[in-house]
Amino acid sequence: MHRFFVNEKNILGEEQKIIIDDKEDVKHIGKVLRLSQEDRIEICDGQNIDYIGEIISLTKSEIIVNILERRLSKTEPLVxxxxxxxxxxxxxxxxxxxxxxxxxxxxxxxxxxxxxxxxxxxxxxxxxxxxxxxxxxxxxxxxxxxxxxxxxxxxxxxxxxxxxxxxxxxxxxxxxxxxxxxxxxxxxxxxxxxxxxxxxxxxxxxxxxxxxxxxxxxxxxxxxxxxxxxxxxxxxxxxxxxxxxxxxxxxx
Structure with a gap:
């Protein structure tokens, strides 16, 4: 599953949505990977929290993802x-x-x-x-x-x-x-x-x-x-x- 990082402010907890607005990521998802609605991606907030999400809309400037799962990342060392x-x-x-x-x-x-x-x-x-x-x-x-x-x-x-x-x-x-x-x-x-x-x-x-x-x-x-x-x-x-x-x- 493809993985991307977003800023914490892009994670809308109450709405259970994540907005990806980094230009390079938006281009990579839409043009290079050719992902579309209903495709799933992995998103990290950079603070050790991972999200599994489903793409619900794509434009040239942003991608909106519906949060399906939230979990603590298992890849960070304790030290x-x-x-x-x-x-x-x-x-x-x-x-x-x-x-x-x-x-x-x-x-x-x-x-x-x-x-x-x-x-x-x-x-x-x-x-x-x-x-x-x-x-x-x-x-x-x-x-x-x-x-x-x-x-x-x-x-x-x-x-x-x-x-x-x-x-x-x-x-x-x-x-x-x-x-x-x-x-x-x-x-x-x-x-x-x-x-x-x-x-x-x-x-x-x-x-x-x-x-x-x-x-x-x-x-x-x-x-x-x-x-x-x-x-x-x-x-x-x-x-x-x-x-x-x-x-x-x-x-x-």
Missing amino acids: NITLFQGIPKSAKMDMIIQKCTELGIKRIVPVVTERTIVQLKDEKAETKKIERWQKVADAAAKQCKRGRIPTIAYPISFEEMLNEIATYDLRMIPYEQEENRGIKGLLKNNGDYKSVAIIIGPEGGFEKDEIIAAQGKGALSVTLGPRILRTETAGFVALSILMYEMGDLGGI
Whole structure:
């Protein structure tokens, strides 16, 4: 069943109707998928609630759907995980966002570090890039039937990140010089976590002083194995291990 996201204001509870008015979705439903009256679709409000609905009318500007069923989404992990990602070059961020969205990330925060090569020229260029990244997250969330769309934050400095991670129950930073502590052992020796921050460097990794600063804020360095992973790989490998060990991937 095809799945779409709508804003909560588009869900008319008393009338048991949902209005889809996003131009791209309207076009996709009517022109690409060629759906029509009485066809059923799945709709999510982006707040972990799913709806099964039946199309009752289609126009060029909106589609009205009759609500048949309302239920809690079963695709969201119990732990809230944020990826603090050192901004990489080219389209690597697109893949990072897409794959982490599929795996259940809640939020992705681009971080400017000492080795960050990419420089956002001005506020307009920054906003444009964030909007594009958010669209990547939207599409991935739709494809993998997420109950929430991950938020792509505006870039922050490494120092701002250090202040922000203090609010998380667990802060981990994969580091190639860490040899003894893995994610499995880290979770085994500690209690339950409701929020986790994963901190990944850009190409070339973090400077030593950045690792020390993060550790000073309570970030625990972990190994991802004997091989050096690229920045576009490390984040979703760490996320995959974390999700598996917490019982979200492949059962308990």
